[in-house]
Amino acid sequence: MKSTTYIKINAQQPDQEAIQRAAHFIRQGELVAFPTETVYGLGADALNEQAVEKIFIAKGRPATQALLIHVSSIAQVYQLAADIPRPAQLLMEAFWPGPLSLILPAGKLVPSIVRAGKATVGFRMPAHPVARAFIDAAGALAAPSANLYGRPSPTSADHVRQDLHGRIAAVLDAGQTGTGMESTVLDLCARPYRVLRRGGVSVEEVERLLEQNLLVHMPDQQAAYHLKVKILLASDSEEMKQCLQQYSQQGKVGLVSYDDRTPITGAGVIHYRLDLYGEENLVYTILRNAEEQHLNTLVFAPLPEALSGRAVAVADRIRRAAGLSL
Numbered sequence: 001m002k003s004t005t006y007i008k009i010n011a012q013q014p015d016q017e018a019i020q021r022a023a024h025f026i027r028q029g030e031l032v033a034f035p036t037e038t039v040y041g042l043g044a045d046a047l048n049e050q051a052v053e054k055i056f057i058a059k060g061r062p063a064t065q066a067l068l069i070h071v072s073s074i075a076q077v078y079q080l081a082a083d084i085p086r087p088a089q090l091l092m093e094a095f096w097p098g099p100l101s102l103i104l105p106a107g108k109l110v111p112s113i114v115r116a117g118k119a120t121v122g123f124r125m126p127a128h129p130v131a132r133a134f135i136d137a138a139g140a141l142a143a144p145s146a147n148l149y150g151r152p153s154p155t156s157a158d159h160v161r162q163d164l165h166g167r168i169a170a171v172l173d174a175g176q177t178g179t180g181m182e183s184t185v186l187d188l189c190a191r192p193y194r195v196l197r198r199g200g201v202s203v204e205e206v207e208r209l210l211e212q213n214l215l216v217h218m219p220d221q222q223a224a225y226h227l228k229v230k231i232l233l234a235s236d237s238e239e240m241k242q243c244l245q246q247y248s249q250q251g252k253v254g255l256v257s258y259d260d261r262t263p264i265t266g267a268g269v270i271h272y273r274l275d276l277y278g279e280e281n282l283v284y285t286i287l288r289n290a291e292e293q294h295l296n297t298l299v300f301a302p303l304p305e306a307l308s309g310r311a312v313a314v315a316d317r318i319r320r321a322a323g324l325s326l
Contacts, residue, residue, distance in 0.1 A: 007022055033171040037127045039177055043138070052114055067142040069143075070126055079107070082106060091186070102122065104121065106118070106120055192212070198216070229295050253296065253297045253298075254298040256286060257271065276304070
């Protein structure tokens with residue numbers, strides 16, 4: 001087990017000494033976790049194959065899953081992509097820096113391990129001041145989320161510590177991240193253009209800008225996270241009540257609801273509130289809190305039928321956590 005260095009840094013006014021300490025680890029071929037406006041990322045020099053390989057080892061991530069390249073300027077995309085079509089330019093101008101990742105043809109400089117042997121690679125320009133300063137100092141970073149493979153994405157440095165302490169060289173600790181919602185991933189090499197992951201930029205926003213419909217990839221409904229808590233999504237209120245009654249006899253139970261009204265569920269049920277349309281996606285925080293509170297079961301209330309905008313992406317994370325509903 002290696003020693004992990006924690007570097008405290010101001011989220012809005014990054015200290016250059018701290019940035020340079022973290023960048024030094026990157027130049028040495030090491031891994032550094034860093035905050036973005038979505039979740040914490042785990043960065044390595046995007047052009048260093050040996051460093052990028054450490055990402056897969058630290059996370060336990062399959063090498064068949066390509067990595068996104070995080071940049072701090074559009075000029076870096078021009079250096080690393082083989083082609084940037086006009087729609088990509090429009091999207092970068094409209095949504096960068098921000099939570100939109102674009103899949104483009106990969107240039108010759110991008111190592112095969114970053115793109116999982118494919119001819120394409122994804123690019124994102126984060127908006128977080130620390131991330132921008134860090135990439136300015138260290139260069140383009142290959143970076144997935146800074147968690148063990150299959151765990152909920154980390155929204156704080158403490159979440160990174162829980163998963164990766166002793167596995168990576170350093171953590172740029174800027175406290176809690178902003179939205180807690182990963183970037184939207186849009187494949188511009190597919191026809192029609194394809195949304196591979198819903199995220200911080202809504203499908204509707206992209207469709208309005210491009211003036212065309214997108215094909216939205218539907219994730220499978222198997223449970224996507226490795227958790228010590230049983231996660232369930234009720235299909236209606238009656239099923240929710242039956243579930244709470246049944247599982248409260250087996251251990252501690254939590255309920256996640258979506259408005260200010262607290263359902264009458266009986267004593268002993270721990271309540272969490274989740275604003276589907278809020279600026280923050282608290283799904284990952286709630287999942288980790290449920291583990292820390294040693295819940296046996298966490299039940300998500302039935303989702304509203306009509307959802308739009310970022311609420312669709314939040315609902316997607318809930319379904320992924322629960323797998324198939326009850």
